[in-house]
Amino acid sequence: MKDDIEAQLQKLFSKYESMGQDVNSYLDGLLLSNYLTYWEYVHLDTLLTLQTPKTDFPDEMLFRMYHQITELYFKLSLHELEQIAHNGKQISNAGKDEGWKDEIDPVFMVERLRRINSYFEALTTSFDIMIQGMEKEQFSRFRMALLPASGFQSAQYRMIEIASTDLSQLVGKDSRVSRKEDGRSLEQQFDEIYWKQGATEIESGQKTLTLKQFEKKYSKLLLELAHRYQSCNVWQKYKSLPDEAQSESLIKKEMRQLDVNVNINWPLAHYKSAVRYLVSKDGDAPATGGTNWQQYLPPRFQKRIFYPELWSEEEIDNWGKGWVESVLADKIEIRG
Secondary structure, three states: OHHHHHHHHHHHHHHHHHOOOOHHHHHHHHHHOOOOOHHHHOOHHHHOOOOOOOOOOOHHHHHHHHHHHHHHHHHHHHHHHHHHHOOOEEEOOOOOEEEEOOOOOHHHHHHHHHHHHHHHHHHHHHOHHHHHOOOHHHHHHHHHHHOOOOHHHOHHHHHHHHHHOOHHHHEOHHHOOOOOOOOOOHHHHHHOEHHHHHOEOOOOOOEOHHHHHHHHHHHHHHHHHHHHOOOOOHHHHHHOOOHHHHOOHHHHHHHHHHHHHHHHHHHHHHHHHHHHHHEEOOEEOOOOOOOOHHHHOOHHHHOOOOOHHHOOHHHHHOOOHHHHHHHHHHHHHHHO
16 A cells, blocks of 8 residues: 555656656645535536526426537537547546547547437437427417527537538538539538528528527638538548448448438427427417528438438438428327
8 A cells, every 4th residue: 555655656756847846835735625526526506507597487497408408418529529530639647638649540430429429319319308398388488588599509519510521511402512523612612501591581581680690600610610620520530541441330330320310310309399389270480590490400301411422322312201201290280
């Protein structure tokens, strides 16, 4: 025991001396400091002050908290995507950050993709809280106090898309071409990004206030991110792997699952929620942000696919179709 303590102390002396620091001063600080508590570590008191509904309807608390939880899962996903983009961190035996690795390890990439998929699966599974967990009457009233805010304005979700694939795969369906054929600049592709169509008024063709707010705050940041991830998004990292690694079933499985989770399961969970709360015998209510949710959310209309090269023509033709048809059947039943 004594030898172990002496060995650890020697490591401490070496660590601080290499930085020109007096280890005795740090040991004094350790003696004087308090023990770390759970509530301090997770900043619990601060965290619990962030749930501030705008109305007195009890179910708005659920609505607000679920969206905050969603953004935390998005942040976890972006953390993993950054690891993939830069090949993972090198951490010394002493716990020191020694920078990014020189190349991506296929096993590391598979594990990080698996993590991202688990985050999205947790979100999609738990979305029943949103679909069934609120009283329709309460939601229809408190949502009017949230205008023109919309989940459409989640910048982190856009960042996940940009970090997952080439920007050419995110342009609107009508102007989308294959990666090899797309000679447009990132700026030109960004101008035709699919989500802008989802927040444009159908009759006038004008941008909604929701879109104008979003572009003012995030367009520059997202375009900069597109440039940063142009050569290191998930697809580009996959293509940088040796041929034998690219042909491995595990990595293809996780990439296909990411495609399904982000581009089918997640938007369709929202679509199912919209059908429950916005559809009535009197017609469809508009989304709070004025988004064209009937055309924007269903994957079979957008056909947004990160990795079309990993899917067959038949799979692409039927992209999200079965899921949407089941929800549309519910929609008909509600109206009937």
